[in-house]
Amino acid sequence: MVAFVDLRIFTEPQQGASYEDLLRVAKATEDAGYDAFFRSDHYLKMGSATGLPGPTDAWITLAGLARETRRVRLGTLVTAATFRHPSVLAISVAQVDQMSGGRVELGLGSGWYDDEHTAYGLDLPPIKERFDRYAEQLAVVTGLWETPEGETFSFDGEHYKLVDSPGLPKPAQRPRPPVIIGGGGKKRTPALAARYADEFNLPFVGPDFAAEQFGRVDDAAREIGRDPKEIIRSAALVVAVGRDDAEVAKRASVLGREVSELRENGLAGTPSEVVEKVGQWREKTGITRLYLQLLDLADLDQVELIASEVAPQLD
Numbered sequence: 001m002v003a004f005v006d007l008r009i010f011t012e013p014q015q016g017a018s019y020e021d022l023l024r025v026a027k028a029t030e031d032a033g034y035d036a037f038f039r040s041d042h043y044l045k046m047g048s049a050t051g052l053p054g055p056t057d058a059w060i061t062l063a064g065l066a067r068e069t070r071r072v073r074l075g076t077l078v079t080a081a082t083f084r085h086p087s088v089l090a091i092s093v094a095q096v097d098q099m100s101g102g103r104v105e106l107g108l109g110s111g112w113y114d115d116e117h118t119a120y121g122l123d124l125p126p127i128k129e130r131f132d133r134y135a136e137q138l139a140v141v142t143g144l145w146e147t148p149e150g151e152t153f154s155f156d157g158e159h160y161k162l163v164d165s166p167g168l169p170k171p172a173q174r175p176r177p178p179v180i181i182g183g184g185g186k187k188r189t190p191a192l193a194a195r196y197a198d199e200f201n202l203p204f205v206g207p208d209f210a211a212e213q214f215g216r217v218d219d220a221a222r223e224i225g226r227d228p229k230e231i232i233r234s235a236a237l238v239v240a241v242g243r244d245d246a247e248v249a250k251r252a253s254v255l256g257r258e259v260s261e262l263r264e265n266g267l268a269g270t271p272s273e274v275v276e277k278v279g280q281w282r283e284k285t286g287i288t289r290l291y292l293q294l295l296d297l298a299d300l301d302q303v304e305l306i307a308s309e310v311a312p313q314l315d
Contacts, residue, residue: 038075062100073104077203106141131188190213198230202236235291
């Protein structure tokens with residue numbers, strides 16, 4: 001038995017998925033007992049996938065799922081700060097939180113994928129300006145949510161200026177929905193996480209790097225007088241779990257990946273092998289949450305297999 005690690009399903013619909021595809025996975029996620037269903041926030045495929053039937057907007061998707069699910073938490077890993085004005089984002093997320101009865105979490109990142117910005121005519125500033133905007137977005141979104149009803153919020157930044165905003169609507173969760181921050185930057189990222197994050201996530205890295213980065217976040221939190229234990233540690237890894245080696249190989253083949261590579265860089269293997277690897281991650285990094293990147297959205301059997309054979313050993 002491994003010390004508690006919470007499992008969440010994480011999807012990448014820009015690779016080719018409709019709302020109905022995501023709804024099926026979200027309902028299977030809820031029925032199987034997972035804590036949360038998350039999706040990426042991208043507008044263009046990556047790699048060899050066709051991308052058909054085309055992109056779906058993350059927050060429109062989550063608004064629909066908010067009304068068609070009952071228990072499972074919903075969120076983005078992660079919303080790009082380059083896609084939406086922070087005031088618009090704050091309004092959208094607050095409304096989805098109301099629609100879900102308080103089940104929304106916002107993963108927010110600076111934005112990075114050049115090709116999708118070019119394809120859809122979205123601005124992608126140089127990295128310093130992008131990060132400056134990202135920092136201001138975090139301040140605006142959380143500031144609007146946390147402003148008490150009947151009071152106003154103003155912000156005078158280099159990139160965003162708000163004057164006497166009523167900060168409405170308010171999210172169902174008070175003072176605000178959880179905010180997830182992630183990334184490998186050594187200075188500004190940990191500093192922003194220390195100030196704003198309820199959770200710090202590291203996607204698709206190894207446990208050695210993760211342990212170092214979590215340590216930087218802890219140090220940044222202590223510098224501003226915050227208890228590092230207030231920030232949940234999480235990671236995201238691609239999954240290819242099977243009842244036997246043949247099933248693992250089949251799932252890896254569907255993803256166009258080698259089993260050996262997935263064993264090294266993801267969560268691949270039989271349930272017992274995966275439990276062992278999660279235990280190694282837990283021991284080395286202190287994570288208490290894992291996002292399982294499900295790339296084959298038709299493979300609901302894998303969702304159920306992990307829930308029945310892996311999750312009970314992580315309680």
